[in-house]
Amino acid sequence: MKFPTPLLRGRLVKRYKRFLADVILDSGEEVTATCPNTGSMMGLATPGAVVWLSESASPTRKYPHTWEMVEADLGQGPVLVGINTNHPNRLVSEAIAAGHITEVAGYASLRREVKYGLSSRIDILLEDPAKGLAYVEIKNVHLSRRTGLAEFPDSVTERGAKHLAELSAMVAAGHRAVMLYLIQRADAEHFTLAGDIDPRYAEAFARAREAGVEAIAYACRLTPEEIVITNPVPFEA
Missing domain, CATH: 3.40.1350.60 (Trna Endonuclease; Chain: A, domain 1)
Incomplete structure (x- = not known):
């Protein structure tokens, strides 16, 4: 499954209300992204974590960005983890x-x-x-x-x-x-x-x-x- 455009890199500020996350993109822009995951996301929602977002061009979406991946490290180096349960x-x-x-x-x-x-x-x-x-x-x-x-x-x-x-x-x-x-x-x-x-x-x-x-x-x-x-x-x- 290819993404329509490459994902945007940023740092997680916080996940809240279960389905929302604030992220500071590498460009310096702070955005609110949807979090398509109903679970606890144990170990994957730590503030400061490197995250990757997709961006929709739809003019009707309240939050154009969607949280897709996060970098996790269990001591062997960072690995990308997909958190979008819609995929x-x-x-x-x-x-x-x-x-x-x-x-x-x-x-x-x-x-x-x-x-x-x-x-x-x-x-x-x-x-x-x-x-x-x-x-x-x-x-x-x-x-x-x-x-x-x-x-x-x-x-x-x-x-x-x-x-x-x-x-x-x-x-x-x-x-x-x-x-x-x-x-x-x-x-x-x-x-x-x-x-x-x-x-x-x-x-x-x-x-x-x-x-x-x-x-x-x-x-x-x-x-x-x-x-x-x-x-x-x-x-x-």
Whole structure:
């Protein structure tokens, strides 16, 4: 996924009201940007951190800038981390279409945001006359508290646990269900669940796996020009 124009570099002043962030750009201009992330952003919203913003040309937007990435350093040098949770569905869709995610390759068609379950929408529904249906739920991962280890979630997510239960129901109905964790950082060597942050989500994940829900994780390469899904990342017990 390429950005229409290269991102703008700046320093974070503060994140507030959950969806807003004040940033001083390298040009010296101070702007208010939208923060498209509902999580805690643990370790990624420190005042003074180097951040990267996109800028919209739309005249109707109240805040033209959007916070896209932040530089994080766990002692091995800074790495770009993507915090925009609006991107993963598009990134995964493009990667599946290109055949880069082998676990779900070879389906005839792909649809996004399809209604299913009681009152939910599946991120991606794959359909094929021979393979049947595959329900793919995607979660953005940006938390890392130990070098090389990416974690999810970074805050309590009742909605995430609900999605795992609904994926289990799809398996019970005879379909495939895949939980895909997209790690928007290139320093991830392993992935695990942050059970200390949300033990109920970890329990829901264990139940879903027992029910037959598949789980995979992929990392990304990020630059101020683009984000590209790269390699699968193994789970750490």
